[in-house]
Amino acid sequence: MIAELEALRGKVATLGLSAFLGAVPAGTTPPAAYYLIELASGARPDDLPLSDATSAWDLAVRVKSVGITPEQVIIYLDAARMLLVPLGRVAALTVTGRGVTLVFERHEADYLDRDVTPHRYVSLDTFALSSVPDGTEDGS
Amino acid sequence: MAFVDDHEIRAFAVDLRSAPQRVVDKIPAVIKKGAVEIKKQMVEEMGASFWFKGAKRSISFDILDGGFTAEIGPVSEPGQVTGDLASVAYFGGSRGGGTVPDPVGALNADAPRMEKALADLLGGVL
Numbered sequence: 001m002i003a004e005l006e007a008l009r010g011k012v013a014t015l016g017l018s019a020f021l022g023a024v025p026a027g028t029t030p031p032a033a034y035y036l037i038e039l040a041s042g043a044r045p046d047d048l049p050l051s052d053a054t055s056a057w058d059l060a061v062r063v064k065s066v067g068i069t070p071e072q073v074i075i076y077l078d079a080a081r082m083l084l085v086p087l088g089r090v091a092a093l094t095v096t097g098r099g100v101t102l103v104f105e106r107h108e109a110d111y112l113d114r115d116v117t118p119h120r121y122v123s124l125d126t127f128a129l130s131s132v133p134d135g136t137e138d139g140s
Numbered sequence: 141m142a143f144v145d146d147h148e149i150r151a152f153a154v155d156l157r158s159a160p161q162r163v164v165d166k167i168p169a170v171i172k173k174g175a176v177e178i179k180k181q182m183v184e185e186m187g188a189s190f191w192f193k194g195a196k197r198s199i200s201f202d203i204l205d206g207g208f209t210a211e212i213g214p215v216s217e218p219g220q221v222t223g224d225l226a227s228v229a230y231f232g233g234s235r236g237g238g239t240v241p242d243p244v245g246a247l248n249a250d251a252p253r254m255e256k257a258l259a260d261l262l263g264g265v266l
Binding site: 020022023024030036038040041042044062064066108109111112113114115116120122124 | 230234235239242
């Protein structure tokens with residue numbers, strides 16, 4: 001599961017902003033604008049069970065953009081959505097040995113995090129991430 | 141983790157609109173009852189959070205689309221503090237992680253009751 005999430009994180013990072021998996025690392029001062037790739041369940045990616053190469057699974061994941069203005073986070077999230085699902089809703093994600101599909105589910109919210117200084121705006125989407133081993137009916 | 145695929149729901153809603161008027165007239169009450177139950181669970185879940193219980197007041201619902209749609213959740217426009225707090229509770233802050241159960245759980249919890257209520261309505265005309 002980590003490989004798929006890392007692939008998602010890496011793809012988002014090609015947009016030129018930092019992209020973190022799960023959370024901003026403790027002790028790190030984050031940049032002014034960045035992305036977070038999170039599990040919708042609230043679990044930390046490091047706590048996910050290790051899946052063997054033959055298992056198929058799906059997860060709800062969130063792509064979150066963080067920035068200093070509401071316009072900025074919306075623009076950055078739009079850019080991530082266009083990159084991840086350029087045809088609108090469904091796209092493949094390249095992971096060695098797996099057939100990985102990413103489906104845009106919905107835009108969740110835009111809001112202000114007042115617990116940090118300076119305050120940061122947040123905008124996030126939920127995607128369904130499905131992974132099957134190559135060579136299976138649904139795999140590539 | 142549960143997923144909400146609302147395409148079938150939307151298709152079902154279109155089907156419902158083509159039902160006899162006496163059935164159509166009863167659908168908004170079913171939708172509103174569902175909205176009340178979902179809001180109730182969301183308020184309970186938010187209220188159970190030590191950090192975010194103050195945000196439960198921001199959870200409400202609007203009935204839209206002539207009673208065929210309910211939009212349930214916290215007021216979340218930027219600048220409205222309690223709504224922003226609820227969003228942080230569900231989706232986490234700028235550094236990660238939410239701690240209050242995803243509202244989709246409340247939706248899924250009520251779905252069987254709502255499906256049965258709608259099926260019962262339609263069953264009366266079949």
